[in-house]
Amino acid sequence: MTDFKLFQKPQRYIGNEWNVIKKHHSGKIKICICYPSSYEVGMSNLGLRIIYSLLNDYGDVVCERAFFPGVDYARFLKQKRKKLTSLETKTALDEFEILGFNFNYELNFPNFLHILHLGGVPLRAEARKNLIVMGGGIVNPEPLANFVDLFCLGEFEEVADKFIDILRRFKIKEDRLRALSEIDGFYVPKFYSSSLINNKYIFDKIYPYAKLPLKKVYVRNLDESFYPLKWLVPHTSIVHDRVQVEIARGCPNKCTFCQAQAQYSPYRERKVSTLTDMVRKIFEFSGYENFSFLSLSASDYSHIESLVDEVIDYSRVRKIGLSLPSLRVDDIVGRLYKKLIPLKKTSLTLAVEAALPALRNELNKRLDIGKFFEAAKIIHSLGIKHIKIYFMFGFPQEDDEDLIGIGQFLRRLRQEAKLILNVSINIFVPKPFSSWEAVPMQEESILNAKRKIILESIPRNEPIKPSFSYPQKSILEAVISRGDRRLSSVIYRVYSKEAELGEYGENFSWDIWDEAFKEEGIDYRFYLEAKTENFPWSFIASQPRAEACESVN
Numbered sequence: 273m274t275d276f277k278l279f280q281k282p283q284r285y286i287g288n289e290w291n292v293i294k295k296h297h298s299g300k301i302k303i304c305i306c307y308p309s310s311y312e313v314g315m316s317n318l319g320l321r322i323i324y325s326l327l328n329d330y331g332d333v334v335c336e337r338a339f340f341p342g343v344d345y346a347r348f349l350k351q352k353r354k355k356l357t358s359l360e361t362k363t364a365l366d367e368f369e370i371l372g373f374n375f376n377y378e379l380n381f382p383n384f385l386h387i388l389h390l391g392g393v394p395l396r397a398e399a400r401k402n403l404i405v406m407g408g409g410i411v412n413p414e415p416l417a418n419f420v421d422l423f424c425l426g427e428f429e430e431v432a433d434k435f436i437d438i439l440r441r442f443k444i445k446e447d448r449l450r451a452l453s454e455i456d457g458f459y460v461p462k463f464y465s466s467s468l469i470n471n472k473y474i475f476d477k478i479y480p481y482a483k484l485p486l487k488k489v490y491v492r493n494l495d496e497s498f499y500p501l502k503w504l505v506p507h508t509s510i511v512h513d514r515v516q517v518e519i520a521r522g523c524p525n526k527c528t529f530c531q532a533q534a535q536y537s538p539y540r541e542r543k544v545s546t547l548t549d550m551v552r553k554i555f556e557f558s559g560y561e562n563f564s565f566l567s568l569s570a571s572d573y574s575h576i577e578s579l580v581d582e583v584i585d586y587s588r589v590r591k592i593g594l595s596l597p598s599l600r601v602d603d604i605v606g607r608l609y610k611k612l613i614p615l616k617k618t619s620l621t622l623a624v625e626a627a628l629p630a631l632r633n634e635l636n637k638r639l640d641i642g643k644f645f646e647a648a649k650i651i652h653s654l655g656i657k658h659i660k661i662y663f664m665f666g667f668p669q670e671d672d673e674d675l676i677g678i679g680q681f682l683r684r685l686r687q688e689a690k691l692i693l694n695v696s697i698n699i700f701v702p703k704p705f706s707s708w709e710a711v712p713m714q715e716e717s718i719l720n721a722k723r724k725i726i727l728e729s730i731p732r733n734e735p736i737k738p739s740f741s742y743p744q745k746s747i748l749e750a751v752i753s754r755g756d757r758r759l760s761s762v763i764y765r766v767y768s769k770e771a772e773l774g775e776y777g778e779n780f781s782w783d784i785w786d787e788a789f790k791e792e793g794i795d796y797r798f799y800l801e802a803k804t805e806n807f808p809w810s811f812i813a814s815q816p817r818a819e820a821c822e823s824v825n
């Protein structure tokens with residue numbers, strides 16, 4: 273037995289959390305879901321929690337978890353020639369039938385290869401015999417096409433029954449992959465070819481029965497879809513240490529820069545009665561003291577006030593903190609916060625995105641600025657001291673006024689409502705399937721110059737704490753998210769270099785990526801410019817756009 277107390281944060285490896293599910297493996301389909309980042313990040317991911325509980329709900333399936341280890345534990349495994357194991361039964365990863373990965377963040381892709389290697393699993397899809405490596409949470413799967421056997425495109429809950437049924441009926445990897453490739457929502461990269469000819473990506477089927485174009489799947493009836501009620505309670509604090517009660521999926525707005533809107537389209541809501549029942553049951557099963565109502569835009573939920581009314585007394589008596597993490601500011605905010613303020617932990621995050629109205633219009637960002645400042649005053653009068661505000665920059669059409677406008681906006685906000693401002697200023701990354709997927713990404717020198725202008729515009733000697741995303745990371749995000757199959761070799765090189773240095777993705781290094789691109793003879797700027805006629809992901813059909821939401825209550 274490994275003595276986990278020898279490593280930093282040993283709770284990461286212990287498992288045995290409250291509500292953990294442990295089953296005997298005998299006669300069951302063995303699945304491990306892996307997260308290519310730390311336990312603290314992975315356990316904050318709602319998708320992982322849903323899929324873990326959903327798969328374990330099948331009597332003949334055992335689903336366990338594995339996370340990206342800390343660098344000290346990874347080095348230990350390497351030195352001792354031990355394999356990375358699942359948390360639940362400490363089973364080596366190469367003993368499972370299916371390893372499922374969440375690929376929601378491009379810069380974690382080399383971590384995925386580290387996990388495979390540490391788990392004793394061959395990296396390339398063709399080198400694995402019967403084990404299937406599956407990916408989800410990804411919009412453009414092409415950069416990982418050489419490593420992943422099977423992708424789920426869209427929301428797994430919708431196809432879980434079909435997936436398990438095929439695993440029951442077929443036991444040979446090739447048979448499983450063929451059967452799955454004939455179903456909407458699954459993509460087996462080796463059954464397709466993709467090549468760039470005359471500035472256009474050409475896609476062909478290699479296995480004649482595989483689907484083309486591919487369709488993403490989405491949960492038709494969110495209100496009746498599976499939700500984990502026996503909420504896992506970690507032994508250590510995690511990044512989002514609260515129960516996420518998903519009130520809606522998708523977003524009825526259409527901000528031009530937003531990938532999430534397209535990825536989770538169409539917009540769907542759960543009923544108030546379903547949600548109140550979920551809050552009660554999850555609290556009873558877990559004793560968790562902080563809950564948050566999760567959706568891409570909580571104030572667009574049709575019955576947000578009734579929902580808060582329904583749970584407020586229950587929460588107050590039990591000292592449960594409630595938060596609404598993604599509010600759009602309008603007159604509802606003041607009213608809601610008057611209700612929420614007696615509950616212990618409330619937090620407020622507001623997305624402004626652009627300071628001036630002309631750019632906000634271009635972004636299709638709905639925001640009534642008069643109501644925004646009114647709401648800020650009300651929030652301050654309620655005794656809230658801090659708020660978090662989001663801005664973006666790096667849009668091709670913005671000028672200096674837009675950038676300086678951020679500082680002016682913050683100055684006015686300080687004057688009108690004496691709030692302490694935590695300001696997150698993110699770089700626009702044009703992502704697949706967003707309305708602006710074809711917009712060029714700005715170069716590092718331009719982004720650095722813009723960042724400087726914004727920074728200089730922010731009043732000093734005021735309690736305003738700006739934080740910026742790194743231009744190099746954003747550029748890399750753009751390159752990988754828009755990448756084609758050629759990027760597999762770059763990701764592999766980055767993985768190899770990190771492993772050689774014993775780094776295991778601990779620190780982001782632009783130099784390692786830059787070297788890898790050069791060694792592969794790939795100019796990453798090609799992907800920033802996006803000048804091709806179509807894109808590497810054009811074989812995947814667009815999701816239905818946000819439709820008028822039918823009230824479910």
Ligand code: SF4
Pocket residue numbers: 523524525526527530531532533568569
């Ligand atoms: S409000 Fe805009 S940015 Fe936020 S999720 Fe909806 S479409 Fe995206």
